[in-house]
Amino acid sequence: MRVRLAGVALLGAVTLTGCDDLDITDLNNPGLEQFQSAPTISALNTATSGILITARAGHSGTTGYSTELGVLGRELYVLSSDDPRFIQELLAGPLDGGNGAFGGAHWAPRYASIRNSNIVLNAVEVVTGLTAQQKDGIRGFAKTMQALDLLLVINTRDAFGAPVDVNTDPTAPPAAIVAKAQVFQRIVSLLDEARTHLQNAGSEFTFGLSDGFAGFDTPATFLRFNRALRARVAIYLNDFGTAQTALQQSFLDPNGSLTLGAYHTYSTGAGDVLNGNFDPTGRSIRGHPSFVANAQRKPNGAPDDRTSKNATAPNVLSVQGVSSDKLVTRYSSASDPVPIIRNEELILLRAEASLGQGNIAAAVSDINIIRTRAGGLAPYSGALTPTAVLDELLYNRRYSLYYEGHRWIDLRRHDRLGSLPRDLPTHRVFTAFPFPNDECLARTPQPAAGCTPVQGTP
Numbered sequence: 435m436r437v438r439l440a441g442v443a444l445l446g447a448v449t450l451t452g453c454d455d456l457d458i459t460d461l462n463n464p465g466l467e468q469f470q471s472a473p474t475i476s477a478l479n480t481a482t483s484g485i486l487i488t489a490r491a492g493h494s495g496t497t498g499y500s501t502e503l504g505v506l507g508r509e510l511y512v513l514s515s516d517d518p519r520f521i522q523e524l525l526a527g528p529l530d531g532g533n534g535a536f537g538g539a540h541w542a543p544r545y546a547s548i549r550n551s552n553i554v555l556n557a558v559e560v561v562t563g564l565t566a567q568q569k570d571g572i573r574g575f576a577k578t579m580q581a582l583d584l585l586l587v588i589n590t591r592d593a594f595g596a597p598v599d600v601n602t603d604p605t606a607p608p609a610a611i612v613a614k615a616q617v618f619q620r621i622v623s624l625l626d627e628a629r630t631h632l633q634n635a636g637s638e639f640t641f642g643l644s645d646g647f648a649g650f651d652t653p654a655t656f657l658r659f660n661r662a663l664r665a666r667v668a669i670y671l672n673d674f675g676t677a678q679t680a681l682q683q684s685f686l687d688p689n690g691s692l693t694l695g696a697y698h699t700y701s702t703g704a705g706d707v708l709n710g711n712f713d714p715t716g717r718s719i720r721g722h723p724s725f726v727a728n729a730q731r732k733p734n735g736a737p738d739d740r741t742s743k744n745a746t747a748p749n750v751l752s753v754q755g756v757s758s759d760k761l762v763t764r765y766s767s768a769s770d771p772v773p774i775i776r777n778e779e780l781i782l783l784r785a786e787a788s789l790g791q792g793n794i795a796a797a798v799s800d801i802n803i804i805r806t807r808a809g810g811l812a813p814y815s816g817a818l819t820p821t822a823v824l825d826e827l828l829y830n831r832r833y834s835l836y837y838e839g840h841r842w843i844d845l846r847r848h849d850r851l852g853s854l855p856r857d858l859p860t861h862r863v864f865t866a867f868p869f870p871n872d873e874c875l876a877r878t879p880q881p882a883a884g885c886t887p888v889q890g891t892p
Contacts, residue, residue, distance in 0.1 A: 466553075473557040475564060479641040482554050482572050485579050486644050488547035490698035493772050495710025496520070496718060497535040499586060500772065500839040506864055507842030508854045509725060509832075510762055513753040514718040521754040525861045528887035531868040537887065538870035540590045544583045545600060551576040551583075552601040567636035571653050574631030575639065578660045581624035582774070585667065588617045589843055592866040594884030608876045611869070611884070618671060625664045632657040646697035646771050650685075658685040659696050662775045665783050670847060674790035681784050685777065688803050692778035692834075697771030708768040711837065714761070716747045721760030724855055725836065730829070732810045739810040740833040756857050764837040778808060778834050785827055794818050797827065804830045824848070852891070862890030 469477055493499050496512045504510045505524045512520035519536050523529060529537035558564075558572045587596045597609035598620040635653035643651045650659045662684040668677035685694060700709040713719040721744040729738040744760040751758055765772075773779075785800035798814050801823070805811040809830070816822050828848065832841050845851045851863050866888060874885035 470553065470557055471560070473561045475561060475640070478554065478557050478561050478564075478572070481550070481557065482575060482641040483643065485547065485551055485554065485576060486646075486698075488543070488550045489579050489583065490700075490772070491547065492540060492543035493698050494700065494708075497539060498710060499540055499590075500837055501711060501719065502536070502539060503590075503839045503842045504837050507840075507845065508722045509837060509841055510722055511720045511753075511756055511758055512718050513720050513751045513756060513758065515753055518754060520718075521756055525756070525857070527862045527864065527890040529864055529867055529890070530887045531871045531874065531885065534870060537868050540586065540867065541870050541873070544587045545597075547583045548580050548600060549604075551580040556601075564640065565636075567634060568640045570631040571635035571639045572641065574628040574635055574653060574660070575641075575656060577624045577628035577631065578656070578663065581621045581628070581667075582663060584617065584621050584624070585663070588614060588621070589839075590867045591869070591884065592846065594866055594869065594881070608873065611873075611877070611881050618667065621667055622664075622671075625660055625667065628660055629657060629664075632660060644699045646699040646774075649694070650696050655685075658683065659775070662686070662695075662780055665780065665787075666775065669783050669786050669790075670843075672790060674787040677783060677787040678791075681780060681787065684780055686780040686784060687777055688781060688800070690777055692781075692804075692808055693776060695776030695779075696774045698774060699771045701769045709765055709770050709772060710768075711762075711772065712765040712768045712770060716749075716751060716758075716761040718751075719762050720747070720751055720758035721762050722855075723758060723760060725833075726760065729833065730809070730811055733812050736810075738833055740808055740836065743836050762837065773838050778804060779831075779838075779840075782827065782831050782834065789820065789823055789827065792820075794820065794823055797823055801826055801830055804834055808834050856892075859892075862892055864888055864890040 469481065495501065496514065501510070501512060502524060505512060505520065514520050519533065523533060523536045531538040533539070534542070554576045555573060558569050561569075584596070584598065593614055595611050595613045596617050597611050598617055599609045602609065632653045637654070638652055647656070647659070650656045661680045665677045665680035665684055668674070668680055687694065700707055702708065711719070726737065726741050726744055729741045731737060732739070743762070743764045745763050747759045747761045749759065781800050781803055785797045788796035788800065798818070802813045805814060814826055816826060828844055828850070831844055835841070845854065846865055851865065854863050856863070866884070868886065868888050869881065869884045874880045
């Protein structure tokens with residue numbers, strides 16, 4: 435069963451309607467208390483499908499996750515004369531936790547989504563009429579999506595850490611902020627618990643998923659998506675053996691479509707939302723000039739095919755001393771889906787796992803799949819040293835995963851943020867977003883790190 439996603443998700447609240455039209459409304463809706471204490475099967479299925487709404491919140495648009503991380507990673511600019519913070523804050527700094535769309539961003543939507551998953555997980559424990567297998571299907575889906583949300587939180591806060599024990603009464607004191615390692619432990623636990631649930635969930639889900647999960651809409655196939663995320667997390671943790679095992683259990687296919695994967699979906703339908711990353715005239719979103727300038731060349735002398743994700747604009751757009759004539763063509767319409775994880779990334783994750791295990795030949799083999807199929811480049815002919823092959827791997831991640839929220843994270847985890855260009859002497863490079871000010875003010879004492887503006891490195 436497929437569902438159409440509609441409406442705007444707010445913290446932990448559901449209007450329980452039919453599975454073809456999902457609307458999420460106010461937390462104080464009296465239906466929420468009834469749902470938590472005596473949920474119906476129909477209501478639970480609808481709420482479970484509705485997790486996809488909150489999971490996609492904050493992913494597209496000029497202040498979306500992939501856009502702001504793209505600015506920090508010098509993949510693109512947002513050259514908006516209406517809002518100078520895209521230059522003043524994201525490029526020059528400091529990142530300020532009082533700016534909910536900038537320094538304090540990518541927090542509230544993720545915890546709203548985590549709370550919605552917790553509401554579903556709590557409800558599945560008291561619902562009647564579902565089999566044990568059907569309940570495990572809901573648990574496996576909800577915990578996987580929670581892990582994804584928590585991963586995006588720690589991707590933006592990094593060494594500052596984040597809260598994980600948030601399944602509490604909203605009126606209770608805020609959950610403690612724990613170290614980055616503990617956050618990753620929780621992510622790993624959620625993904626592995628979800629795997630067990632999905633293995634015990636039978637052949638079908640009782641709830642519907644969006645078209646973005648086509649091919650991943652049964653417990654067995656959704657498990658492949660779960661294992662793909664587990665592989666990404668293992669690579670982030672330099673746990674290369676676990677990454678290889680998870681990749682074997684994922685949907686990685688070296689001969690398959692590179693676009694195969696799971697996506698957040700958007701549409702022009704009534705009540706739905708558009709993919710705000712689509713800016714066909716380059717009114718504000720522009721490519722960083724280095725993306726085309728740094729591209730390798732094909733045997734015929736033409737640039738890497740992946741530079742087609744940028745095009746030359748009819749004009750140069752300049753704001754506060756920053757200029758670009760590059761249109762971002764990564765998305766071709768306002769209904770294009772935004773990737774969560776794709777086969778192209780999985781092949782590059784396997785290359786990184788092989789490199790981490792010292793198997794340079796296997797790493798180069800996978801890199802060459804991407805070089806030749808995605809870039810139109812000749813097979814790699816450079817030095818077969820760990821450093822040189824890592825350089826080549828990061829090059830291919832940069833061009834294959836452009837505008838998908840990876841480059842800033844990749845350079846940070848490989849201690850290469852210093853290689854990012856500064857367009858002006860006043861520009862800085864940042865390692866993490868601060869906590870939102872409200873989160874800091876709610877805690878006594880305030881955390882020692884993450885509660886002051888992040889100054890960045892000149």
